[in-house]
Amino acid sequence: MGRSPCCEKNGLKKGPWTAEEDQKLVDYIQKNGYGNWRTLPKNAGLQRCGKSCRLRWANYLRPDIKRGRFSFEEEETIIQLHSVLGNKWSAIAARLPGRTDNEIKNYWNTHIRKRLLRMGIDPVTHNPRLDLLDISSILSSSFHSSPHTNMFGVQPLVSPELLRLAASLLSSHHTQNPNLVHQNGQGNQFENPHQVQENPLLQFQNQDLQTLIQEIPSCAPLNNPNCVPFTSDQSAQLMEPNVDQVPSSLCHVNDWQNNLENFLANDNYDFQHIIDTQSNLTSNDFNFTSHLSNISTTSSSPASLNSNSTSYINGNSTEDDREISYCSNLFKYEYQEILDSNVFM
DNA sequence: AACACGGCCAACCGCCTGAAT
DNA sequence: CATTCAGGCGGTTGGCCGTGT
Incomplete structure (x- = not known):
């Protein structure tokens, strides 16, 4: 018995x-x-x-439960942990003091998951959604001539071809690195060892990618101590018409966009050389930025101004601002992943 | 004011694992 | 060793509430 x-x-x-x-x-x-x-x-x-x-x-x-809205840092932590642990909510909660697995699970399903989908990112794999790539391809074909937004209100972050290449590279790296394999043992959906050998991006040089990663202008980097929550005074300043009063720790979205565009146009990184030597790539593969153009034009949050796409990026801002930050960091993260993998060796 | 709709989240359901018998 | 259950976990549900019409 x-x-x-x-x-x-x-x-x-x-x-x-x-x-x-x-x-x-x-x-x-x-x-x-x-x-x-x-x-x-x-x-x-x-x-x-x-x-x-x-x-x-x-x-x-339980007395030690933390109530209230998730902070930007908590949200980024959840996203990063989920990319490694998957739906192991209790494991994620163990790294977020005061938050329960149930609360994190609910927050993921009601907020983060939807936002990632809106950004064209698969919330399960954290890779670009392959089912959107064909749509993205169509929209990006008119990228230079017309800064239209797609159905999600944003421009594709990178070209479909580059996304495919990055996805296959990332998947090969994930299967090689046990620290990045989900605990449930399920392999990455892109897993295909032959893709590594066939991928033209493999012919990129290490130094090229290192330069690219280092020189992409930053916006609200993770754990940046300068990215602090808005005070009431700062919020009031943001609502004032004189944008010169904005604290220096905040990054104006237009400045960030200009910096990135300047960087992409800079001779320091020889995109043309890459394009010339890679028959699969075109100049469109290196246009990353215009998805920012329609950000925050409708938000009434103190983190945004309602005219001319004026939005500010800081550590505790609107969902749109978080999207910008996450896009930027995801972009850098993807290239760092490629560099960190040993496929160039 | 009344109704419909959708988002949110507390709580339940069902499964798995390990311990007790 | 087989059986049974407690505890833990992730998935799902249903009711509340705010918002739009």
Whole structure:
């Protein structure tokens, strides 16, 4: 025989907890501690099963739970951890003090996942969505002549061809590096060892990519101490028509865009050489920036001004601003991944 | 004011693993 | 060794609430 049943399951209450039930549970745990969820409800005078009590305590009543909106740093941490751990919410929660797995799971499904999809990023693989590449290809063909936005309100970050190449390179790198393989053991959907040998990007030189990564202008880098939440004064300043008053720690989106465009036009990086030597690539493959042009024109948040696409990038800004930051960092991250992999050796 | 709709999130469901018997 | 269950986890649901019409 096995263990005896923990409790009589008939007649137990389900559904939302009342304040009275919460108080009973808190009082009991404060006096006796928790651990034996099997006997706890009976001892605490609750008509609930132990499982329900454990969940209520862990997700809501625990005193060290942090409430309120997720910070920019927390959000970036979730995205980065999810790219490595997948849907291991408890493992992700273990690295975010005060946040529960349930809360992170809900936040992912209601906010982050949708935003990644809107950005054309597969929230499962964190790679560009292959199902959008054909659409992106059509839209990017008129990239130079007309800065139109696509159905998501943004320009493609990179060309379809480059996305495909990056995706295949990343997938080969992920399968080579055990630290980047999901814990559930599932392989990357792009896994194909032969792609590495066939990929023309392999002919890029290490120095070219290193130069590219180092010189891409930064915007709101992760963990940058200068990227701090808006104070009320700063928010007020952002609403003022005189944009010269904006604190220097904030990066004006137009400045960032101009910097990036200047960089791309700079002779320091010989794009033409790459284009000339790679028959699969064209000049369109190196246009990254105009997706910013339609950002924040409709937002009424203090982080944005409503005219002329004036948005500011800092550590605690609007969802649009977070998209810019994430796009930029994702772009740099992808190239760093390519460089870090040993496929050039 | 009434209704419809969609977003959010607390709580439940079902499965898996390891421990107890 | 087989059986049974507690605890833990991820997926899903249903009700509440805000917003739009």
